[in-house]
Amino acid sequence: MTRISTKDFRNLPIEKWNVTTFREYLKYEHEERYKIPYVTRSYAMEGRMLKAFIAENKPEATKRFIDVCFADYKPTREYPGLNFAFMYSYMRSRLLPRVLEEIRRKGAHLSRNMEQIIVSTEEIIDYL
Numbered sequence: 001m002t003r004i005s006t007k008d009f010r011n012l013p014i015e016k017w018n019v020t021t022f023r024e025y026l027k028y029e030h031e032e033r034y035k036i037p038y039v040t041r042s043y044a045m046e047g048r049m050l051k052a053f054i055a056e057n058k059p060e061a062t063k064r065f066i067d068v069c070f071a072d073y074k075p076t077r078e079y080p081g082l083n084f085a086f087m088y089s090y091m092r093s094r095l096l097p098r099v100l101e102e103i104r105r106k107g108a109h110l111s112r113n114m115e116q117i118i119v120s121t122e123e124i125i126d127y128l
Contacts, residue, residue, distance in 0.1 A: 017059040019050045025063070026084055029070055040083040049088045057100070065092075065099045 004012045009025040017025075023043075030038040040046045054062050069087040072095060 014059050014063060017054075017063065019047050019054070022050050022054070022059075022062065022066070022084075023047075026066065029066070030081060030083075033070060034075060034081050036081055038083065039081060040085055042085075046083065046085050050084055053088065057096075061099055061103055064103065065096055068095050068099055 004016075006012065006016075006018055006020045007024045009017065009021050009028070012021055023046075027038040030036070050062070053065075057065070066084070066087065069091050070082065072091065073082045075081065
């Protein structure tokens, strides 16, 4: 089996995403939404921010946070685009709690369903 490149965000499982994958995802989403190239002031600083964010919140929450930021941002003439440094600095305190709560609820719902499935299976086995 061939190894999937970390730049290939479409085929790489979300749990294996790293800074390189997120940079490619940001570039792609930015160009799709705003029709202009993705620009950041410092790729080194942005890379450190992404790495810290991924370590703290896991890749799934990071991707969801980026998606919510893109959906929330309204471009202006002065600021026609968005980058992760802006998301991290100015949108994190407002949007991240909502994203984390959504993921927590989804996880709680899935764990409840698994418990119900296990109980149902045990009852069926006991019945047989």
